[in-house]
Amino acid sequence: MAAGLGVLAPTAAAEAGRRVLPGDSIQDAVNYARPGDIITVMPGTYYENVLITKRLTLRGFGARTVIKPPVTAVTPVAPAVPPASGTAPAPAAPGAAKAPAAATAPSGRALACSQADSGICVMGTAEQPVVGVDIRSLTVSGFKRNGIWASYTDRLSVQRVISEKNGTWGIAQERSTRGLFRDNTARDNAESGLFIANTVDREGGATDTLGAVVRRNTLTGNRIGVTVRRVRNLSVYGNTLTGNCGGIFVVGDEGEPGAGDMTIRNNRIHENNKFCKGNSRLPDIQGVGIVLTGAEETVVRSNDIRGNVGASPLSGGILLFKSFVGATNTDNVIRDNVVRDNKPADLANQGTGTGNRFVNNRCASSVPAGMC
Template sequence: MFPFRVRTTGILFAGAALAGSGVLAAPSAQAVSGVRYVTPGQSVQAAVDAAGSGGTVVLAPGTYPGDVSITQSGVRLIGPRTGRAEIVPGANASCGGYGICVFGSSGNLLKNVRVDGVTVTGFAKTGVMGRYTDGFTVTGVRSRSNGEHGIGEEFSVRGVFTGNTAQDNAQSGLFVGDATAAKGTKVVGNSASGNRIGVHIRRGRDLGVTANTLTGNCAGVFVVGDSSSPVAGDLDITGNRIVENNRYCPPNPRIAYIQGSGIVLTGAQQVRITGNTITGNQGASPMSGGIVMAPSISGAPTSFQTVVGNTVRNNVPADLAERDPRGSGTRYLGNSCTRSEPAGNC
């Protein structure tokens, strides 16, 4: 269920009058009943700053050059009910390469910031990023062709990412990082395609990846544990559709090339993989296959997973693959699959 969307129909804007008078080169948004409405040519950043903590900013359809920095709790940035409000790079660069940045600090988490129904395109870093946040919610956003991630959070708790589309981003479509106390972050009902990784969890715990559609990436879901403490994992990957993630992504200094990977776990423990459909992921990388337990570059074992009730078919070279010699204790129950490494887990 998505949050309410404030209607823009019937609202009168002051922008045209101000521009015609020559008083302002870039008119400011008009506030009506505590909500600030912005039309193309007006400054989204100025409206967010004026709205303040707990304020709401609603964008009319159109293109808005320049990034948007949110530094107060409770702010809501909302796109139009119909049409598209698209945020693209421009002269304003307060986010340092991010499209929409919601940045608190370790001693001051920004709480209950919401971004809903906008499009963010073409930024050098992540399209929509929360850092040091609590309850950061991103719904109905389209984030595409950004230089890092589509949508993500770091050092944050209780995030909600639902109903978004992440397409053709250089790294992951959806990203949760450095959150070993994530306290219930949810990645639910999103679509990710054409990215390096569909959903990327790095050093994360206590979160859920549920009912997402991940296709045409190099890997569908990638969970990286490294050597974090507490150990990354203790999370749920449930009810996702992970199909034909067969793009080629070149290696980097930390990992081999990625291609044809459904779900990859490396250095994570106690991950529960249940009720997913994972088909047609095919390649020859050390991480290719349907569900793959891969060695961690840090040496942390990939152990004690629960893999239950998944449909895992037509993945190459294997539907289920144990490739971490340090790994142990993973249970495979009730999966529909054909080939496993080693044999006997299907």
């Protein structure tokens, strides 16, 4: 009937989306893609930075699709006019992210991505956030700063990604809402394996993430497994954190609204005993399970936290730590956790915060005594 009415059925190329082969440029495919396109990156190693500023799916083959830093830094640039849907751009030289001949001048966002030495950047603006980007089954490795960096996004999904050996964060997001981070592996990154913040370049109250989810990720060998800084309204659950200097950090400050209103549950946080030297913001970090500092109305429940041992002021199983900027922990609930063999204590409540409750935790030691 459709053919009889002159309606053309979708072509096989359109149904399949766009495919990037070794020697092609992922950035070219992204530039030419229309909103909603699926870009499949075939197994191979690609040496480039990738900037995404529109709704699309970027997917690969897990450990077999690897994105590494370009040998010579090249700024990704958006084309002036994309070709017809389903038409692949001409291949670029191996390892390059060369702009098409008809490309416009580099945008500020493109420069921010390439000059920041990040692998994949998803970047919107305050006036027009990028909505609905899906990144999955890729490996980003060895970038000077971040494996994946996102700013001004909504409903960003990062799933089954390996982000390793990057100089700052493995997977990071700021100024964003409703993110989903699931089934990823972040390992051996210099700072947090997974980092969610309000902003990274200025002060301000906590961002309401509108229900961001950090679920079933494996975080190992990082400075900190998961850091949620100056944000509200999210859940961190079902993750495995081991071999980091610290497990989970919830960080707030004196800004309004305060950080917190989140749930941290059903995580396995074992033997995060790597030693990380302190810096201007934090003391030495070693043997840290979960730290709340400057947090409010956060529920920490049903986690298994064992064998986190160190001599840092932050060491131990679950710690409510006094904030360096004077923000207090208030109205947090620590309940139904198994907290064993952590030193100097399984549970600790420091500072002058009020309304914090420790309920039905299975532990052997606490500071002050009597919370087990």
